[in-house]
Amino acid sequence: MTQKQSDGAGTSRPALSGPEGGALSHQRPRGPLWRTARPFRAVLVGSVGAGALAALVWTAATGFVEPYVALAFCLVIAVGELARITLPGSREVAPIASAGAISYAFLLTLGAGPLHHSAWQVVAVVALGVALGELPHVAVGRSPRVEDAVRRVLAATVLAVAFRPLAEQLGLVGPSVTATLLMAALVLLTWFADSLVAAVLRAERLRTRLMVAVRDELRAQFATGAAIGSSGVLIALACTVTGLAGLLVFTAPLLVSQAAFRRHAEVRRTYLETVRALSRVTEVGGYVENGHSRRVSQLSHGIACELGLAEAELLELEYAALMHDIGQLSLREPIAGGATVLASPREQRRIAELGSAIIRETGVLDNVAETVRRQCEPLAGDGDEGVPPLGSRIIKVANAFDDLVGENGDAERRAAVLERLRMDTDSEYDPRVVDALASVLARV
Structure with a gap:
């Protein structure tokens, strides 16, 4: 179902085949993600x-x-x-x-x-x-x-x-x-x-x-x-x-x-700007694509609103989504295209745990650190801890979607990636979160 496709920046990402077997091309989105009638x-x-x-x-x-x-x-x-x-x-x-x-x-x-x-x-x-x-x-x-x-x-x-x-x-x-x-x-x-x-x-x-x-x-x-x-x-x-x-x-x-x-x-605004600046470190270092953390944060926010999360939970989710890839700084060699969805489960877990450890050093973002730590777990959880928090499940879906689509995915590519995520809802992804992502994408 996947093959490698260059994104024009020297990195590669999986190219999804459409209904007729051709690789789907990248185009700019038709408009801002949140432009809706009010x-x-x-x-x-x-x-x-x-x-x-x-x-x-x-x-x-x-x-x-x-x-x-x-x-x-x-x-x-x-x-x-x-x-x-x-x-x-x-x-x-x-x-x-x-x-x-x-x-x-x-x-x-x-x-x-x-x-x-x-x-x-x-x-x-x-x-x-x-x-x-x-x-x-x-x-x-x-x-x-x-x-x-x-x-x-x-x-x-x-x-x-x-x-x-x-x-x-x-x-x-x-x-x-x-x-x-x-x-x-x-x-x-x-x-x-x-x-x-x-x-x-x-x-x-x-x-x-x-x-x-x-x-x-x-x-x-x-x-x-x-x-x-x-x-x-x-x-x-x-x-x-x-x-x-x-x-x-x-x-x-x-x-x-x-x-x-x-x-x-x-103070709140400065705190958020600091988190955003910190999330850019992985992009500046070439570990992830430019804008990846921002896009994952925006998608996560839209999904969370669709699911009815409260404002305090939305803020913690925004912090976690912005810093979800910060553990990649510990890697000797960046993952191709920064797409952690392509890494092995063991490597994904290691990145998440290292990122969580970095966030815990702040001393005030323990909930955010926990969300980041469990973002790569399967739907049923890992071990005796049970099902991952909803924020972790949201980030897992948003991150996988952006890893596979990137910034300029067209409508067909988005649909193909969404279908791929649906195929794994019995084991990896929360079906409610995937459905919420589909509702968000439908408004693009």
């Missing part, structure tokens, strides 16, 4: 964008109520949007902008004077502030995740539409227990709804299971949601006593929290 995102962005534009036009036509107050909050939201940060999981958040939007939606009085701006004006001010804050990012080529910016406008819209008419009906004109409890309840409900929206967007983007995405979003957004929501309520209550000074004074604690979130995100 109807929910399109509907969300379109509807919120249209609503924000309508609110802005209406408010401009009828005139802004207390324009200097609206300008102050608009500037705070713009500055907060300018200082947005990206948290683990590619989540863009703007704590200061979000807190400013919440406080403006809840603001009933400023100092001794009542405020009567409508929910339409809240939407207009928030949307304008978000747009102004994003302009410098766009100017330097750092375009935002549009759906994340839209979610911030949507959250302010929901709060304003729900709170301001209700406060007017209840006769709330200043700080009170009733007003505070109402604000807190609405913030909690809006946070939960926003997490659900984010989960649907995440499930649609990663093609993972919705309930898994919901759990991930609730867990990931709890800390930031609590800090932002409480700060927004606090600013709204403080401004009723101190005026606009409260907007600046009570934003300070949020600045500290944002600095802590940013530092945490930078």
